[in-house]
Amino acid sequence: MANNILITGSRGQLGSELSELFGKYPDYRFFATDIAELDLTDKSAIQRFIEENRIDFIVNCAAYTAVDKAEDDVDLCYKINRDAVRNLAEAAQGRACIIHVSTDYVFDGKNDRPYLESDPTDPQSVYGASKRAGEEILTTLCPESSIIIRTAWLYSIYGNNFVKTMIRLGKERSELNVVADQQGTPTYAADLAQAIMQIIDYTIRRQVFHAGIYHFTDEGATNWFEFTREIHRLAGVSACVVHPIPTAQYPTKATRPMYSILDKTKIKQTFGIDIPDWKTSLKTCIQLLNL
Numbered sequence: 396m397a398n399n400i401l402i403t404g405s406r407g408q409l410g411s412e413l414s415e416l417f418g419k420y421p422d423y424r425f426f427a428t429d430i431a432e433l434d435l436t437d438k439s440a441i442q443r444f445i446e447e448n449r450i451d452f453i454v455n456c457a458a459y460t461a462v463d464k465a466e467d468d469v470d471l472c473y474k475i476n477r478d479a480v481r482n483l484a485e486a487a488q489g490r491a492c493i494i495h496v497s498t499d500y501v502f503d504g505k506n507d508r509p510y511l512e513s514d515p516t517d518p519q520s521v522y523g524a525s526k527r528a529g530e531e532i533l534t535t536l537c538p539e540s541s542i543i544i545r546t547a548w549l550y551s552i553y554g555n556n557f558v559k560t561m562i563r564l565g566k567e568r569s570e571l572n573v574v575a576d577q578q579g580t581p582t583y584a585a586d587l588a589q590a591i592m593q594i595i596d597y598t599i600r601r602q603v604f605h606a607g608i609y610h611f612t613d614e615g616a617t618n619w620f621e622f623t624r625e626i627h628r629l630a631g632v633s634a635c636v637v638h639p640i641p642t643a644q645y646p647t648k649a650t651r652p653m654y655s656i657l658d659k660t661k662i663k664q665t666f667g668i669d670i671p672d673w674k675t676s677l678k679t680c681i682q683l684l685n686l
């Protein structure tokens with residue numbers, strides 16, 4: 396196993412956080428691409444890129460992530476979340492290992508205990524179904540050379556996300572209604588990026604690839620209302636009153652899982668990954684936002 400690593404979707408939240416880590420791994424050669432450099436819907440371009448640059452690892456951070464828009468934009472959503480994953484899988488076969496990122500939205504959200512990797516999937520939205528279709532492609536085409544990491548509630552200093560939106564709205568408004576009956580775990584994309592690099596490092600050093608599905612979020616659990624209160628507390632937003640509301644009072648085009656806490660035992664035990672608590676990482680991110 397050599398050390399040429401392709402990052403796709405490198406200008407998104409997770410891709411940007413991964414790019415921040417390149418300097419920590421001087422033995423590896425990174426190829427950071429987004430749609431302008433490598434459009435994943437172009438199969439022959441992917442094949443050429445992987446061959447010419449002798450890629451050993453692909454970290455697929457590219458995705459169609461507009462969850463509500465996806466309900467009307469089904470074709471494009473599947474083109475990126477399913478068909479582009481097939482393009483990657485076919486081009487990588489026999490050449491490169493893939494680390495692919497998926498989502499808690501593959502589950503129906505009806506559990507009353509954290510979801511295991513082996514729990515049945517039942518996506519409730521177009522986005523969730525398209526991401527599940529991407530997972531199935533990898534487990535069919537390259538079961539021995541792919542790792543799928545399901546994550547949830549990602550935020551970062553990069554891109555648009557819930558943390559930035561709530562800080563902005565908290566400064567603009569005196570009151571906000573936020574859903575309080577959906578449970579999950581906010582996840583700092585920098586923590587996931589670090590975990591991905593640890594997995595690659597582990598694999599290259601030990602020359603062993605532990606293929607399969609894994610769950611990764613930060614530690615702990617909360618709901619969107621409590622998450623918002625913590626964001627405001629850490630960001631010094633004090634003039635906005637946040638009210639808890641039920642999901643029924645905040646209808647969205649796509650159905651979200653009511654419960655999406657993921658069990659992370661497998662990734663922690665397999666790769667020896669330590670995961671920070673969501674509040675600790677939120678504090679780090681908000682400090683970096685330099686408000």
Ligand SMILES: NC(=O)c1ccc[n+]([C@@H]2O[C@H](COP(=O)([O-])OP(=O)(O)OC[C@H]3O[C@@H](n4cnc5c(N)ncnc54)[C@H](OP(=O)(O)O)[C@@H]3O)[C@@H](O)[C@H]2O)c1
Nearest residue numbers: 404406407408409430434435457458460498546547548549
């Ligand atoms: N965000 C969340 O809360 C969340 C939760 C659970 C799981 N995930 C998963 O985590 C992963 C990373 O999410 P993220 O929040 O970092 O996503 P993101 O910020 O939306 O970044 C995705 C990147 O992929 C690019 N892209 C779109 N189509 C492409 C194509 N055809 N070829 C190459 N690149 C393309 C996007 O470019 P454009 O911006 O130009 O489209 C964007 O830069 C995704 O797999 C996502 O499904 C995210």
